[in-house]
Amino acid sequence: SDALDVERIREDFPILQREFNGNQVVYLDNAATTQTPEPVIESISDYYRNYNANVHRGIHQLSQEASIAYEEAHDKLAEFIGANGREEMVFTKNTTESENLVAYAWGLNELGPGDEVVLSEMEHHASLVTWQQLGKKTGADVKYIPVTDEGYLDMEAAEKLITDDTKMVSVVHVSNTLGTTNPVGELADIAHDHDSYIFVDGAQAVPNRPVDVQAIDADFYAFSGHKMVGPTGIGGLYGKEHVLEEMEPYLYGGDMIRKVTYDDSTWEDLPWKFEAGTPNIAQGIALAAAVDYLEDIGMERVQRHEEQLAEYAYDRLTEEGDVEIYGPPADDRGGLVSFNVDGVHAHDLSSILNDHAVAIRAGDHCTQPLHDKLGIAASARASFYIYNTREEIDKLVDAVDDARQLFAQ
């Protein structure tokens, strides 16, 4: 069948065999971070065991091998997201650093009073706080595209908010709280009609579905390796080559320079101009192994699997009539559900679920303003990935029922 082989995949994740209080772990916190399969773990060990060296073409064999592997990882990630090549694929620590890189390397130099940055009300703090603070530093105004009651962006409002004063639109591709998929291609068109850049936060999209940054026509696109079965400490910033060429470096130091004198310096080619100092070499190489792992499954299959689980979870969780789920309908959301159970605080719920070895997230998921807008202090969130099953969702629902019995009397 065209479905992915979950049982085969689960064999690559020994952590899923762990048991707490006699219960096998049910890991449903994949929007926070995903687990790491053996081939990715092995790629890290293999690097340190067999060809650990500093990169950028030292003159000895080990450095050559490490340099080539690290550089070719850029090619693989570029291809994975539809970029033209490594020149458009900067490795960063994570999505947060990618947002900050553009805010400081571009925003600080280009924004000033009278300029506007347009965000959405569902932005993650990585984008929202970054551009909010850049606005304060530069005098630029920050505006927010409203989110409708159904959890979608109000596109009529977006058309009005994005004007010739807009210099940057920064929007999330898939919301980590609502599960909404935003029309980022349409937003890119609107932004470009007004000569604005668009930055797309793809932290919850690159791991979960096919992404083509050129089809979207994003000027910048960010993602994190640890959310796509890669290690922590590595992420990506896609930028159109001509845009990155015009940008000043973000961090200065070794590797990012071409010539240095006491008076001035010149910069390396892209993407190295934005990768100062010794990079996370093993993590970059392992991120390429993560791409191999996901491409072996197929991103269309990954997306379909996750979305079917989210739909099943939505339907099961709402059977009792006392659960509110935030965001779009069951059949129009990414692989996560954020919810509350009447009479049970999200933190109490997650604690009871933990007694059942069911791992979810509770809190604001780094979208506090959105929670304020929803009128809730916190929500519980279950997020699914390639190794989750319907049986695990049944365990989630049973544990929720246990909490309901305990708290909602």
Ligand SMILES: Cc1ncc(COP(=O)(O)O)c(CN[C@@H](CS)C(=O)O)c1O
């Ligand atoms: C949409 C979105 N944008 C940016 C980030 C930040 O990713 P970093 O790798 O931490 O830099 C995240 C990570 N969201 C985690 C931690 S708050 C979650 O539990 O939802 C995200 O979901």
